[in-house]
Structures are given as C-alpha cells and as structure tokens.
Amino acid sequence: MAVVAGSPPPPAPGTPLLYRRDIRRMLTQGVYVAITAVVIGYVVTSLDLRDFGFNFLNDPAGFKVGNQWLTDVDGVTNSRITMYLVGVWSSLRAVLVAIALSTLLGVVIGVARLSSNWLVAQLAMLFVEVFRNTPLLVQVVLIYTILLVGAPLIENAVNVGDFFFLSNRGIAIPWPVPDSGFWGAPEWLVAVWVAVLAGFALAALRVRARRQELERETGQPQYGNRWAFALFAAGALVSFFALGAPVSMDEPVIVGTHYVEGMVTEPEFTALVLGLTLYTSAFIAEIVRGGIQALPRGQTEAANAVGLSGYQRLTLVILPQALRQIIPSVTNQYLNINKNSSLAYAVLYDDLFRVANIVQNKAGHALEMFFVIIVTYMLISFAISMVMNFFNSRVTAQRI
Amino acid sequence: MTEMQAARPGRIVLPPHRQRAHRPWRVRAREWARHNLFHSTSATILTIVTAAILGAIAFGAAWFVFVDANWRVITENRWLLFAGGYPMDQEWRLWFSVGFVFLLIGLAYGTWSSLGRRDHVFIALAGAFVVFLLAHGGAAIWSTLWFLIAIALLYAGYALTVRLPRAAGPGRTLQQRAVGGLLILALPIVLLVLLAFGGARPRELDGFVLNLVLAPVGIAGGLVVAIPLALGRASRMKAVSWTCTTYIEVVRGAPLLGWLFVALFILDDVIGGELIVRAMVVLAVFTGAYMAEYIRGALQALPQGQYEAAHAVGLNQIQSTQLIIMPQALRISIPPIVGQAISIWKDTTLVTVILPLRELKGNADSAIAQFEFTPDRIEAYVFVAVVFWIVAFIMSRISQRLERSLGVGER
Numbered sequence: 130m131a132v133v134a135g136s137p138p139p140p141a142p143g144t145p146l147l148y149r150r151d152i153r154r155m156l157t158q159g160v161y162v163a164i165t166a167v168v169i170g171y172v173v174t175s176l177d178l179r180d181f182g183f184n185f186l187n188d189p190a191g192f193k194v195g196n197q198w199l200t201d202v203d204g205v206t207n208s209r210i211t212m213y214l215v216g217v218w219s220s221l222r223a224v225l226v227a228i229a230l231s232t233l234l235g236v237v238i239g240v241a242r243l244s245s246n247w248l249v250a251q252l253a254m255l256f257v258e259v260f261r262n263t264p265l266l267v268q269v270v271l272i273y274t275i276l277l278v279g280a281p282l283i284e285n286a287v288n289v290g291d292f293f294f295l296s297n298r299g300i301a302i303p304w305p306v307p308d309s310g311f312w313g314a315p316e317w318l319v320a321v322w323v324a325v326l327a328g329f330a331l332a333a334l335r336v337r338a339r340r341q342e343l344e345r346e347t348g349q350p351q352y353g354n355r356w357a358f359a360l361f362a363a364g365a366l367v368s369f370f371a372l373g374a375p376v377s378m379d380e381p382v383i384v385g386t387h388y389v390e391g392m393v394t395e396p397e398f399t400a401l402v403l404g405l406t407l408y409t410s411a412f413i414a415e416i417v418r419g420g421i422q423a424l425p426r427g428q429t430e431a432a433n434a435v436g437l438s439g440y441q442r443l444t445l446v447i448l449p450q451a452l453r454q455i456i457p458s459v460t461n462q463y464l465n466i467n468k469n470s471s472l473a474y475a476v477l478y479d480d481l482f483r484v485a486n487i488v489q490n491k492a493g494h495a496l497e498m499f500f501v502i503i504v505t506y507m508l509i510s511f512a513i514s515m516v517m518n519f520f521n522s523r524v525t526a527q528r529i
Numbered sequence: 530m531t532e533m534q535a536a537r538p539g540r541i542v543l544p545p546h547r548q549r550a551h552r553p554w555r556v557r558a559r560e561w562a563r564h565n566l567f568h569s570t571s572a573t574i575l576t577i578v579t580a581a582i583l584g585a586i587a588f589g590a591a592w593f594v595f596v597d598a599n600w601r602v603i604t605e606n607r608w609l610l611f612a613g614g615y616p617m618d619q620e621w622r623l624w625f626s627v628g629f630v631f632l633l634i635g636l637a638y639g640t641w642s643s644l645g646r647r648d649h650v651f652i653a654l655a656g657a658f659v660v661f662l663l664a665h666g667g668a669a670i671w672s673t674l675w676f677l678i679a680i681a682l683l684y685a686g687y688a689l690t691v692r693l694p695r696a697a698g699p700g701r702t703l704q705q706r707a708v709g710g711l712l713i714l715a716l717p718i719v720l721l722v723l724l725a726f727g728g729a730r731p732r733e734l735d736g737f738v739l740n741l742v743l744a745p746v747g748i749a750g751g752l753v754v755a756i757p758l759a760l761g762r763a764s765r766m767k768a769v770s771w772t773c774t775t776y777i778e779v780v781r782g783a784p785l786l787g788w789l790f791v792a793l794f795i796l797d798d799v800i801g802g803e804l805i806v807r808a809m810v811v812l813a814v815f816t817g818a819y820m821a822e823y824i825r826g827a828l829q830a831l832p833q834g835q836y837e838a839a840h841a842v843g844l845n846q847i848q849s850t851q852l853i854i855m856p857q858a859l860r861i862s863i864p865p866i867v868g869q870a871i872s873i874w875k876d877t878t879l880v881t882v883i884l885p886l887r888e889l890k891g892n893a894d895s896a897i898a899q900f901e902f903t904p905d906r907i908e909a910y911v912f913v914a915v916v917f918w919i920v921a922f923i924m925s926r927i928s929q930r931l932e933r934s935l936g937v938g939e940r
Contacts, residue, residue: 165772245565248579264913474882482784499795
C-alpha cells in the first residue's frame with residue numbers, strides 16, 4: 130500500500146522488471162486482491178446461506194407495530210415488508226423532528242456561547258458540556274424513565290378542556306382528518322385543490338422574485354418572502370374553504386388505558402426525539418461557535434459600524450457567512466441523527482431497526498434483514514446528503 | 530446604574546492591564562459585572578432571566594440529589610455497577626489494573642505535561658466521590674484502600690518523571706520511549722491481568738469494568754485498522770482504494786447498534802467465540818472506519834511538497850510513508866481521533882443493550898421487555914451518566930493538553 134502523489138517518473142530503459150513501479154503495482158494489487166478474495170470467501174462459506182432470499186418479507190407479519198401515525202396497519206393481513214415500511218416511516222418522523230429541533234436549539238446555544246453576557250455564555254457552556262459528554266443511550270433511557278414515572282397515570286391524566294391530555298401514555302391533541310368527500314369519494318376535488326395550490330405557489334414565487342428585483346434596484350426593503358408567504362397562505366385558506374372545508378377535528382378520548390383518535394405523542398417518541406435533540410444540539414452548538422469564531426472580527430465591527438442591531442448583525446452578517454463552514458459539519462451531525470435513531474430500540478419505539486429485529490425474531494434471516502437495514506439507513510443518509518449538498522451549493526454560490 | 534452608563538457614551542475604558550492596578554477587588558468586581566452582565570437594559574433582563582434559570586436548575590439538581598433521590602440503589606449495588614459478574618475473589622486483578630493505569634497516567638503527565646492546581650482539585654473531587662461511594666456503609670475497606678493506593682501511584686509516577694530534565698537529549702529520548710512503550714503495552718498487560726492465569730472469562734467482564742475494557746480495545750483496534758485503511762483509500766491502486774472505500778462507506782452506513790446485532794446473530798457463524806470478544810471485534814472494525822476518514826483527511830491536508838521532498842531525498846514509498854507522511858498525518862488527525870475515542874467511550878453503553886440477549890438468542894423481545902422502569906432507575910441512570918461524563922471530561926481535557934503539547938495547528 131502506498132501513498133505517493135504526483136506523477137511517477139517513467140521507468141528508465143533497461144530497469145529489471147521487478148524494479149519497475151507499474152509492474153510492482155500490478156503485483157501488489159494481485160496479492161491484495163487474492164488476500165481479500167480469500168477473506169471474503171471464508172466469511173461467505175462460513176455463513177449459512179442455504180435459504181438465502183427475500184421472499185419471507187412477503188409473508189403475513191403476525192405481529193403488531195406500535196407508534197403508528199397516519200397509518201393503520203394491524204399486522205394480521207399485512208406483509209412483513211409493509212410492517213417494515215411502517216417502521217421506516219416512524220424512523221423518518223423521529224429523524225426529521227430531531228433534525229429540525231436540534232438545528233434550532235444548536236444555533237441558539239452556539240450563539241449563546243459567544244454572548245457578551247457572561248452568565249448566558251456560562252449557561253450555554255454548561256448545556257454543551259453536560260449533553261455532549263454523556264452517552265446518548267443513557268440520556269434517551271433516562272428521559273423515557275422520567276416520562277413514565279413523572280407523568281400521571283392515564284387514569285388521572287391531565288385534561289385541559291377535553292382537547293389536551295397529558296399522561297404517562299403521552300400527550301394527545303386534536304388532529305384534523307379529511308371527511309369522506311375529500312380524500313374519499315370525488316378525487317377530482319383533491320386534484321382541483323392541488324392544482325389551485327400549485328398555481329398560488331407559482332404566483333407567490335413570481336411576486337417574491339419581482340420584489341427582490343425591486344429591492345436590488347431601489348435599495349428599499351420590499352419583504353419579498355413575507356409577501357410571498359402571505360399570498361400563498363391566503364390562497365390556500367381561501368381555496369380550502371371555497372371547496373367546503375371538508376375536514377373535521379378529531380378530538381382525543383381516553384378509552385380504558387388508551388387514547389383513541391386525535392394525535393398522540395407517545396413517551397417513546399418524545400424520549401427518542403428529545404434525547405437526539407439535546408445530544409446533537411450540543412455538537413451543533415460547538416460547530417456553530419467554531420463557524421462564527423472563524424470569521425474575521427472585522428465583520429462584527431463593520432456590522433456595528435453600519436448601525437445594525439445585535440439580531441440584525443447575527444442574521445444578516447454573521448450567520449450567512451458562518452454557514453459556509455457550518456453546513457458540512459452539520460450535515461455529518463444529521464447523518465448521525467439518522468444512525469442514532471436506532472437507539473429507539475432501547476425505549477421500545479417501533480422504528481425501522483426494532484421492526485426489523487422483530488421480523489428477524491419471527492422469521493430468522495438475520496443476514497437478509499441486516500442487508501435491508503443497512504440499505505435503508507444508507508438511502509436515508511443519501512437523501513439527507515443530497516438536500517444538504519443542494520443547500521450548501523446555494524450558500525457557497527453567493528459571493529461574499 | 531445602566532442608564533447612567535448609557536448616558537455617558539464617551540466614557541474612557543482603560544485597557545485591561547491598567548484596570549487591574551491599585552484597585553480594590555470590590556471595584557474590580559463591580560466593573561466586571563457592569564461589563565459582562567449589566568452593560569445594557571436588555572443585557573440586565575437577560576442576566577436576570579438566565580440567573581433564574583440557573584437557579585432553578587441548581588435548586589432542582591440539589592433537591593434531587595439531597596432530598597428526592599434514593600441513593601441506596603447505588604450504594605447497595607456499587608459492586609454490581611462497578612464490576613457486575615466479575616468473580617469477587619479475583620478483585621485484586623481489577624485493582625492491580627487500576628493502579629497500573631493510574632501509575633502510567635502519572636508517568637505520562639510527568640513526562641509530557643504537568644498537573645496544575647485545577648487538576649489537583651479535580652483529582653481530589655473525583656477521588657472523594659469514589660472513596661465516598663466505596664467507603665459508604667464501611668463494607669468495602671479493602672477496596673477503598675486499593676483505590677487510595679492507586680491514587681498514590683498516580684502521584685508517585687508523576688513525581689518520578691516530572692523532575693527529570695525536559696531538554697532534548699539521550700536521557701529525554703529514553704524516558705519518552707520508555708513511557709510511550711509502557712502506554713502502548715498497557716492494554717495487553719491489563720487484559721492479561723484481568724483475563725489470563727486463572728482470571729475471569731471474557732463473559733465475566735461486566736459493569737463499568739466492561740466499558741473500561743471495551744473502549745481502549747475499540748480505540749486501539751480502531752487505530753490498527755484505520756491506518757492501512759486510510760493509506761489504502763488514498764492509494765492510486767484502483768483495486769486497493771476501491772475496496773477500502775467500500776469498506777469505510779458500508780461500515781459508516783449502518784449504526785453501531787446494527788453492527789453489534791451482526792456480532793450477536795451473524796458473526797457467531799463466522800468467527801465464533803464469546804459475544805464480548807465479537808463485540809470487541811465489531812467495535813474495532815467500526816471505529817477503524819471512522820478514524821480512517823480522519824487520517825485520510827490529514828493525508829490530503831499535507832502539502833504536496835512533503836511527498837515530493839521525501840521522494841527527492843531518495844526515500845522509497847514505505848520509508849516515506851513511515852518516516853515523513855504518517856507522523857505528520859497522525860499529528861494533524863489527533864483532535865478528531867480523540868473525539869472519536871470519546872464517542873467510542875460513550876458508545877460502549879450500546880454493548881449493554883445486546884448483552885442481555887446472548888442467553889436468549891432469537892428472542893430479543895422478551896429480553897428487552899425485562900427492562901423495568903421503577904422510580905429507582907432514575908437514580909441509577911443519573912449515576913451512570915455522571916460517571917460516564919467524568920471519564921469523557923477527563924479524555925477531552927487530555928486531548929486539549931495533547932493538542933497543545935504536540936503543537937497541532939502550528940508549524
């Protein structure tokens with residue numbers, strides 16, 4: 130194995146074959162490939178591959194999957210792969226919420242660490258040191274235990290006006306559900322609404338572009354984003370009610386020891402997301418701090434000199450520039466969130482990892498299930514990287 | 530007070546080195562508070578709010594620690610938490626290892642760094658914490674004594690080396706080589722002491738001791754895996770770089786918990802052995818992939834001239850890699866590698882998720898259902914978090930020292 134960069138000199142005429150670099154390289158690679166082949170061959174032959182195949186995924190599942198949202202799969206008639214996909218959806222939910230929350234918290238803490246207020250900086254440092262240096266598993270399990278022990282039993286759930294419930298089975302709030310007639314009978318209604326929404330979105334983008342153009346020409350603030358958002362929101366609302374508002378609120382009810390209807394945030398989900406958020410935001414805070422500190426001091430001074438407020442200085446001058454350094458590292462943290470979401474296993478949240486494990490307990494096929502798991506995680510990671518790379522190219526495309 | 534200050538924008542602020550001179554501490558404290566806590570109305574509000582939050586946290590923590598919590602869960606299970614199923618009659622092996630490692634830490638600190646007042650305070654506090662835990666109830670006099678001897682060894686090692694001259698010379702080289710060699714040999718020696726010659730079987734490593742063994746094995750094994758991987762990935766031989774890249778990306782693609790399940794269910798057929806040993810292999814393989822990426826980054830960060838210069842003075846590839854490239858690359862990659870080491874230290878907790886499953890292979894569900902969430906568990910988890918925090922904190926401080934003494938980022 131060799132690391133030599135730069136172009137190698139051509140072999141002098143008459144060099145013995147064994148001393149020629151290209152020949153050596155070929156020999157080295159041959160030996161290397163042979164050794165690798167032997168190792169892989171040993172691994173493959175020692176595995177039991179007699180009934181290797183993925184057909185078992187199509188069999189009926191025969192187990193239940195909890196923590197479902199927007200899906201209703203009982204596992205009696207559904208196949209194992211369906212249950213697995215429900216688990217993937219659970220993972221994605223947790224990952225997306227954790228990414229959003231940890232970014233928010235991480236930026237706030239990272240900025241707070243550089244606060245001119247000594248006490249604020251100390252509080253932020255305490256946060257970072259505590260959550261960065263304790264194992265995520267312990268955090269998640271600890272939060273879960275506190276939620277189970279600390280919250281009231283469902284029999285004495287905290288009930289706010291029959292629409293907000295809090296107990297050790299989680300938090301339940303009302304949730305809008307489409308009446309039959311929207312997603313149900315006339316599909317054309319949905320199509321019409323989607324088309325109208327798309328129209329409003331296009332119009333909003335046009336308005337935004339025109340306002341930004343005007344802002345560049347006149348130097349006066351034109352609030353393109355706000356106008357665009359207001360236009361889209363108004364259009365969506367008006368068209369929604371014009372189509373008869375075919376949605377009703379689904380209010381939670383406690384039946385026995387369970388919530389029915391409404392949107393329920395289970396303690397498993399809360400513990401996992403909260404743990405991921407606290408842990409990752411400590412790392413993101415350090416990344417944000419590093420990104421800001423890497424900027425020349427003159428940027429802060431210049432922002433002060435043109436009379437920007439502290440908030441304006443941060444959002445208009447400091448953070449946009451720091452983002453260049455921040456985004457690649459933060460992307461890594463997002464990928465970590467994706468992989469760390471497998472800790473759902475420890476709090477019995479039915480994410481993809483846990484469902485895959487249940488499938489494997491029922492059907493065996495450890496190798497195939499692991500293959501499925503790793504491909505799923507890689508696909509999610511790939512999607513995250515794609516989005517972040519796009520975002521990164523947008524940020525770096527702007528010349529400073 | 531703040532309004533007055535705001536009304537006098539032209540106030541002259543002395544440079545810090547002159548502010549200090551001939552001022553009573555009260556004036557200095559007030560000045561400091563005015564600059565750092567109450568420099569504007571909004572800052573004052575922020576200070577009050579933050580102080581309230583900090584006060585609430587401190588009060589809540591104190592209430593939990595001194596009133597609410599039932600620490601008997603910890604004190605009564607301290608041996609279980611520390612060593613779990615490690616045979617009680619072999620206790621001396623544990624303490625011998627602790628003493629040996631403490632001695633080495635002392636030697637290393639005396640050779641490359643020094644202990645400041647903060648370090649002494651930290652050692653005293655952490656030591657008092659452990660002694661309190663061990664001596665509580667009076668049942669473990671011998672363990673307490675062993676631990677105190679270990680602390681004494683730390684200081685003995687430190688006293689032995691800190692007085693030796695630091696200037697470069699044959700004596701200094703010998704000292705550095707001796708201590709460095711001992712550090713490298715420490716892990717095999719400790720493993721031998723713990724496991725060989727009538728010691729415990731690997732499966733009997735348990736509790737905190739298991740984490741303390743797993744992490745160094747993962748880190749050392751990871752480095753051993755990582756260096757050839759990094760060189761391989763940076764290599765221009767397509768077959769080599771392609772396989773190394775595949776290895777790194779596949780390993781980094783799945784979570785550690787997934788790989789530990791591979792150790793549990795799949796590796797049994799491939800390498801056999803006890804689950805702990807398989808978990809160690811997985812930890813090394815996993816860590817190696819991450820560390821390889823850091824080393825590769827360092828290899829790429831080296832200026833092209835280093836390669837060319839090595840070539841120009843007539844070194845062959847192996848020589849230039851060994852003497853010129855690797856030493857620099859490793860030095861550059863020390864901060865991220867230590868970060869990875871801390872991460873592995875925390876990740877060793879994941880092994881405890883799969884360990885209960887070894888007896889019930891294929892029936893993971895029932896094992897996980899054994900988790901009982903009784904109120905006492907909160908104390909146990911808080912304690913575990915604190916212990917892990919202390920070790921991670923020590924590691925991060927050592928890495929800061931290391932960075933400074935190796936001059937990372939300087940030329």
